[in-house]
Amino acid sequence: SAYGVEAKASLEGATVKYWNEETEAYDLDESPAFTDWTDGPKTVKFQATLYGYEAAEGEATVTINKKDVSISVADSSKVYGADDPAFEKATITEYVGEDLDGIDLSVSRTD
Structure with missing residues (x-):
């Protein structure tokens, strides 16, 4: 199984994007996913945007235990x-x- 995070914006209509290490931008529609404990704990960054509001950013850690x-x-x-x-x-x-x-x-x- 692959594991990631699911970020939810508190304001209706907001768009959530995930940080892409390759492009160094919030341009992923889905969380990066991890499958192996040898990956170690991974931090997933996300950003919620909505016209008229300042962008809100957050992060969560994915840990797969052996x-x-x-x-x-x-x-x-x-x-x-x-x-x-x-x-x-x-x-x-x-x-x-x-x-x-x-x-x-x-x-x-x-x-």
């Missing part, structure tokens, strides 16, 4: 000369959404 996950495998062992134990696929828990669904959790080993 979520830890757990990957578990079953414990197994064997005695020398015995057949290798069957290894079950590892499991992953405590994540949200589908971001990690494509991870290969099959167990591999070398003898």
